[in-house]
Amino acid sequence: MLKIKNLRTAINGKEILKGIDLEVKPGEVHAIMGPNGSGKSTLASVLAGRDIYDILEGKVSFEGDDLLELAPEDRARKGIFLGFQYPIEIPGVSMASFLKTAVNEHRKFKGLAPLSASDFLKLMREKKELVEIDSNLTNRSVNEGFSGGEKKKNEIFQMALLEPRLSILDETDSGLDIDALRIVANGVNKLKNKDNATILITHYQRLLDYIVPDFVHVLYNGRIVKTGTKELALELEEKGYDWIKKEADMKLNGEEVKI
Amino acid sequence: MSDLQDDILNEVTSREYKYGFVSDIDTETIPKGLNEDVVRLISKKKNEPEFMLEFRLKAFRHWQNMKAPKWAHLQIPEIDYQDIIYYAAPRLQAKYASLDEIDPELKATFDKLGIPLDEQKHLSGVAVDAVIDSISVKTTFKETLAELGIIFCSMSEAVQEYPDLVKKYLGTVVPYTDNYFAALNSAVFSDGSFCYIPKGVRCPMELSTYFRINAANSGQFERTLLIADDEAYVSYLEGCTAPMRDENQLHAAVVELIALERAEIKYSTVQNWYPGDKNGKGGIFNFVTKRGICKGNYSKISWTQVETGSAITWKYPSCILRGDNSVGEFYSVAVTNNHQQADTGTKMTHIGKNSRSRIVSKGISAGKSNNSYRGLVKVMKNAENSRNFSQCDSLLLGSKCGAHTFPYIEVENKSSMIEHEATTSKIGEDQIFYCNQRGISTEDAVGLIVNGYVREVINQLPMEFAVEAQKLLQISLEGSVG
Numbered sequence: 204m205l206k207i208k209n210l211r212t213a214i215n216g217k218e219i220l221k222g223i224d225l226e227v228k229p230g231e232v233h234a235i236m237g238p239n240g241s242g243k244s245t246l247a248s249v250l251a252g253r254d255i256y257d258i259l260e261g262k263v264s265f266e267g268d269d270l271l272e273l274a275p276e277d278r279a280r281k282g283i284f285l286g287f288q289y290p291i292e293i294p295g296v297s298m299a300s301f302l303k304t305a306v307n308e309h310r311k312f313k314g315l316a317p318l319s320a321s322d323f324l325k326l327m328r329e330k331k332e333l334v335e336i337d338s339n340l341t342n343r344s345v346n347e348g349f350s351g352g353e354k355k356k357n358e359i360f361q362m363a364l365l366e367p368r369l370s371i372l373d374e375t376d377s378g379l380d381i382d383a384l385r386i387v388a389n390g391v392n393k394l395k396n397k398d399n400a401t402i403l404i405t406h407y408q409r410l411l412d413y414i415v416p417d418f419v420h421v422l423y424n425g426r427i428v429k430t431g432t433k434e435l436a437l438e439l440e441e442k443g444y445d446w447i448k449k450e451a452d453m454k455l456n457g458e459e460v461k462i
Numbered sequence: 463m464s465d466l467q468d469d470i471l472n473e474v475t476s477r478e479y480k481y482g483f484v485s486d487i488d489t490e491t492i493p494k495g496l497n498e499d500v501v502r503l504i505s506k507k508k509n510e511p512e513f514m515l516e517f518r519l520k521a522f523r524h525w526q527n528m529k530a531p532k533w534a535h536l537q538i539p540e541i542d543y544q545d546i547i548y549y550a551a552p553r554l555q556a557k558y559a560s561l562d563e564i565d566p567e568l569k570a571t572f573d574k575l576g577i578p579l580d581e582q583k584h585l586s587g588v589a590v591d592a593v594i595d596s597i598s599v600k601t602t603f604k605e606t607l608a609e610l611g612i613i614f615c616s617m618s619e620a621v622q623e624y625p626d627l628v629k630k631y632l633g634t635v636v637p638y639t640d641n642y643f644a645a646l647n648s649a650v651f652s653d654g655s656f657c658y659i660p661k662g663v664r665c666p667m668e669l670s671t672y673f674r675i676n677a678a679n680s681g682q683f684e685r686t687l688l689i690a691d692d693e694a695y696v697s698y699l700e701g702c703t704a705p706m707r708d709e710n711q712l713h714a715a716v717v718e719l720i721a722l723e724r725a726e727i728k729y730s731t732v733q734n735w736y737p738g739d740k741n742g743k744g745g746i747f748n749f750v751t752k753r754g755i756c757k758g759n760y761s762k763i764s765w766t767q768v769e770t771g772s773a774i775t776w777k778y779p780s781c782i783l784r785g786d787n788s789v790g791e792f793y794s795v796a797v798t799n800n801h802q803q804a805d806t807g808t809k810m811t812h813i814g815k816n817s818r819s820r821i822v823s824k825g826i827s828a829g830k831s832n833n834s835y836r837g838l839v840k841v842m843k844n845a846e847n848s849r850n851f852s853q854c855d856s857l858l859l860g861s862k863c864g865a866h867t868f869p870y871i872e873v874e875n876k877s878s879m880i881e882h883e884a885t886t887s888k889i890g891e892d893q894i895f896y897c898n899q900r901g902i903s904t905e906d907a908v909g910l911i912v913n914g915y916v917r918e919v920i921n922q923l924p925m926e927f928a929v930e931a932q933k934l935l936q937i938s939l940e941g942s943v944g
């Protein structure tokens with residue numbers, strides 16, 4: 204489904220991703236962990252098509268398309284969903300009109316007729332229940348004045364409406380209390396099936412108690428320095444990142460010496 | 463970051479002005495230039511009574527001694543008033559008795575503009591007075607309105623048929639001494655609409671005037687006079703377009719509204735004059751004086767404007783709140799793009815007790831344009847307990863445009879209350895990306911955000927025109943942010 208090969212990107216002349224390789228297959232859940240500033244959000248944004256990054260090298264294919272060639276809205280329509288670490292507020296634009304536009308753009312892309320107002324309301328109601336989101340939120344402006352938890356739930360709500368093939372959830376668990384965490388995790392689990400895939404970017408092992416990943420990757424200093432199963436997450440929880448950093452730095456120095 | 467914005471801003475500039483075509487209509491014009499003889503000639507062509515000629519001559523003599531205003535926030539090239547044609551009219555065969563007699567090209571022009579002159583074809587009963595260059599070509603639904611005693615006709619016709627009403631009210635709200643362009647208009651005005659709603663009558667349909675400048679090198683100086691007698695109500699709409707031409711064309715209109723006791727006038731404008739090309743060449747200079755007086759107690763005047771066109775707009779629809787408990791409103795969306803300049807706003811003069819006014823101004827600037835709000839709220843000594851609320855918002859698309867707000871307040875009565883709020887915002891790239899990530903294209907994202915921003919104003923427009931205005935906004939801003 205998604206194949207990333209030696210992806211290197213920079214921002215303002217500073218290299219952030221220094222050669223990422225990753226393959227995600229349908230039905231899989233990948234967790235990406237790693238210390239602050241290691242490039243997790245950068246990877247998510249680059250995949251979604253934010254164009255403030257320079258692509259230095261590498262290839263990304265998604266369902267056979269050269270992903271890096273596609274406009275961000277086309278990536279979204281082809282099924283890439285990004286749950287933002289910091290969801291954006293859009294004052295004056297109601298959630299309802301925003302979502303209706305989004306849903307209908309997805310439908311248009313698939314050659315389907317736009318939903319009528321009543322069908323759309325029905326769909327919203329159905330998906331709202333899934334994430335136990337407050338009914339009033341959809342009458343408000345997009346993310347405006349939402350609490351941190353509401354913003355995160357709202358991201359999952361949108362994911363539920365758009366039914367993506369690949370969801371990239373960037374620290375959707377951060378700042379959530381245990382109830383909200385359970386709701387968010389439930390939402391993700393319910394939407395999961397054998398045809399779609401999820402990349403969970405997270406700091407905390409606790410999310411992985413609810414959503415069991417097939418793979419856990421550690422991103423450090425722009426590289427995936429370790430890949431394992433959910434046991435790796437537990438190990439990280441216990442021992443922190445220092446041992447990984449040390450291991451990675453040593454390896455890197457060793458390689459550099461070799462060259 | 464700003465690279466992307468610039469790219470998209472450049473894209474805007476390549477958009478086409480949809481109404482820029484020129485029609486090949488048989489047109490009668492008089493030679494360029496302005497002097498007393500020209501004023502007399504215009505009056506004579508229109509077969510006007512003596513009082514009208516007197517009015518014009520007084521205005522002309524006054525204008526000759528005036529100087530063009532010094533512009534605060536506009537850069538206006540010198541206008542050569544001798545290089546303008548002051549009268550251009552589609553050649554009419556006497557008077558059109560029926561639609562069949564109208565020049566087919568003229569009819570086609572209005573069809574192309576989406577303004578069918580054919581009454582049968584008309585949407586949900588909007589009576590239209592269509593003005594092309596200097597002349598009103600057709601007023602629809604006249605008979606229907608006449609049954610209610612409503613007079614809706616061209617100004618030229620009113621001067622002939624209802625001279626007493628014209629004499630009584632013309633120039634009482636905007637005297638020719640008011641300003642440079644009002645004086646000029648008073649001297650040479652060509653045509654426009656006249657409307658009188660008798661006591662106690664609610665006008666059952668929207669009245670509408672459609673202005674079109676077609677002839678080259680000509681100015682358009684229309685004059686509109688609208689009177690709502692006691693307890694009358696009318697909703698009035700005005701639309702405008704012009705062909706794309708390299709030279710600037712002058713549009714200097716005067717609109718006067720008079721609301722008597724408990725009368726209400728709602729005046730809406732969707733202005734889409736040709737704004738000039740992306741390099742700022744050509745376009746209409748729109749210097750308009752619009753003013754209404756709430757003469758009677760409990761009367762109300764409400765201005766709503768959506769301004770997207772013109773190279774330069776200078777316009778302050780205003781209300782004189784003379785009656786006690788009278789209400790004045792001003793709702794405005796002004797969009798500027800490329801090299802357009804707009805200096806627009808309102809003046810609310812509170813004279814009557816308990817008079818109230820509300821100002822909602824939404825400026826949108828894109829490209830290299832400049833958008834200014836200029837407003838004056840003036841409370842006179844006797845205006846006990848008067849209230850004003852002003853909200854002036856600016857939205858910037860891109861980094862090369864400007865927005866300015868000049869709210870002036872003069873209060874001579876202590877019991878009055880005035881509130882003013884202002885905001886300036888930008889459409890953020892992160893907002894656009896968020897929309898993109900949900901499958902919404904950048905253009906649609908701008909549309910969503912702009913529609914949200916202007917909703918309060920657009921909601922004031924009659925339904926069909928709200929839809930029209932929304933489309934127009936979208937076109938004006940096509941691709942203007944990234």
Ligand SMILES: Nc1ncnc2c1ncn2[C@@H]1O[C@H](COP(=O)(O)OP(=O)(O)O)[C@@H](O)[C@H]1O
Binds near residue numbers: 243244246
């Ligand atoms: N606009 C920017 N300009 C310069 N550096 C940036 C910019 N955005 C992010 N970075 C840097 O990129 C690195 C990776 O950031 P990020 O992807 O947000 O990390 P993570 O999500 O893993 O915490 C950090 O060192 C951060 O400071």
Ligand SMILES: [Mg+2]
Binds near residue numbers: 243244245288373374
């Ligand atoms: Mg991050």
